[in-house]
Amino acid sequence: MLPKINTLSGYLYEYQKSVANPEAFWENIAENFYWHKKWDKVLEWDRDGHNVQWFVNGKLNITENIFEKNLFILGDKPAIIWEPNNPDEPTVTLTYKQLHEKVCQFANVLLQNGVKKGDRVCIYLPMVPEAAIAMLACARVGAIHSVVFAGFSASSLADRINDAEVKVVLTSDGNFRGAKSIPVKAVVDEALESCPLVEKVIVLKRTSIEVTMKPGRDIWWHDAIRGVSIENKAQEMDSEDMLFILYTSGSTGKPKGVVHTTGGYMVYTAYSFANVFQYNINDIYFCTADVGWITGHSYIVYGPLLNGATAVMFEGVPNHPGVDRFWQIIEKHKVTHFYTAPTAIRSLMGYGTEPIERHNLSSLKVLGSVGEPINEEAWHWYHTHVGKGNCPIVDTWWQTETGGIMISPIAGVTPTKPAYATLPLPGVQVIIVDNEGNELKGNNVEGNLCIKFPWPSMIRTTYGDHERCVNTYFSSFKGLYFTGDGVKRDADGYYRILGRVDDVINVSGHRLGTAEVENAINSHPLVIESAVVGFPHEVKGQGIYAYVVLDAASKNHDPEKIKASLLAAATKVIGPIAKPDKIQLVTGLPKTRSGKIMRRILRKIAEGDATSLGDTSTLLDPGVVKEIIEGALVPV
């Protein structure tokens, strides 16, 4: 276990120390891990080209820091408690010793299937223990995992596989989610039609639906592991060797592969987990995220396991078989730490408190929130009804690119304030700038959220395109990492995240680029162009509002049918999460004379506010705004 901050003055002291001398601060934390060889230098930083290295020339394997380092003490302690989609199916518990054996065995399977250090392996699996085993087995042999959320479409999967030049895909026959069963392997088969580099597919049997297995390429997981040794010597990795790639959306159409490396990511996720959640060795921690997102990587798999934690992993959804499923799981496993997303809280609020009152939640000590801003109402409901007023809420702000939690209360230490992520963790040097890049000093300011000094788990590059990384994150404001979020620092110096200031929308905690959704809609043959914006949505946080201009040929079609086929296009190209909530068919889009779509106007209309559109008389076709307002799908 890592040393933990346990008082507010302790936090302030650590924070000061981390700013005064970041290298000494992180070196001290890194000393708690097992390295084959320690670093020559803590930090190497070329600010202009964004080349950052932590624990330079250090040698290690992250899985030895989960297993070998702690097995003596942790061997029989549960590492993962797996709760299946169907509550009548048995729970599976894997102790550290058992998980270690399974990871080593699967590492051997990867090696036997030609996976070498540095190769990319795509993991497209549901929330089953094998997802964690697969990630750790990759890390064990030095392969770079790229987990793709199993809800993404075949074409999204194919793009990610090709971008990373993946050699082996790990998947399942199907996937249980609530009352549905999803044919996962069939999606993989479709994707692989356009992925010539994939050599092997290892298929886990989960739902027992019929699948086609391609001879020479596809192997069953249970066949692959049969008779394989449970002993494996970990591959020695450099601190800066890639640990994984995780694709995320930005303002442009093409998702980018965010790259995290071994040493810094390990140190930061372990440190932030221990401190933010104040995890103690007998606690039971339950994070409801999917391993397909960064939350699952950092705070289901790596952060908790590096701390010897017991983590509950849940296959299903919050409303199956009943809307009390989360509360039932908390009661059943005596969960002490519960970490979920505001969208889940808001949707469960809709059923009142009766489903909660059916269960004994007295084991709970800490509640967490992640993925999007939590509104005051949801915060209070969570605090009062789930936490019974006794559990601190850690509203954790961070991103795929930051690797770990950046701004958050430390449970029980930082006084909380509803809807505020509160204060940065040690090592996180927040700076707020205006649109011209001038620092906004002092309190009571609002602007663009940037970070001015590297932290160990920061994004290293975007896979295969370093320039894109520099342009996206380090070019808006010179010398600073720009998060894409707006933020307010209040009179107490507390931070409140205001949401994205770029063309990214956050739907139920899932990040989507508006351009990505537009590309999907534009793939429809009757569409000339489209503009997608976010709008406030009671449950999802933000919903998707699409303004679509159709071809003249559409006159012969039923508009409702066209809308349905646009929804189908979004599902096919990206996945069900990208389905617009509202589609307004329009004859044109508001554009400047230079042809740029005025998204600000479209956002305002989607919010139902036509009062502050500004001067629209200089638009290419001012009449179009009036038409859009009249046809708007919200009262304007």
Ligand code: WT7
């Ligand atoms: C974006 C990052 C971090 C893991 C899950 C999402 C938003 C995230 C919060 C929070 C307000 C938040 C931001 C950020 N966000 N956490 N506690 N309060 N907003 O990771 O998909 O990379 O999305 O999610 O807008 O930029 P992601």
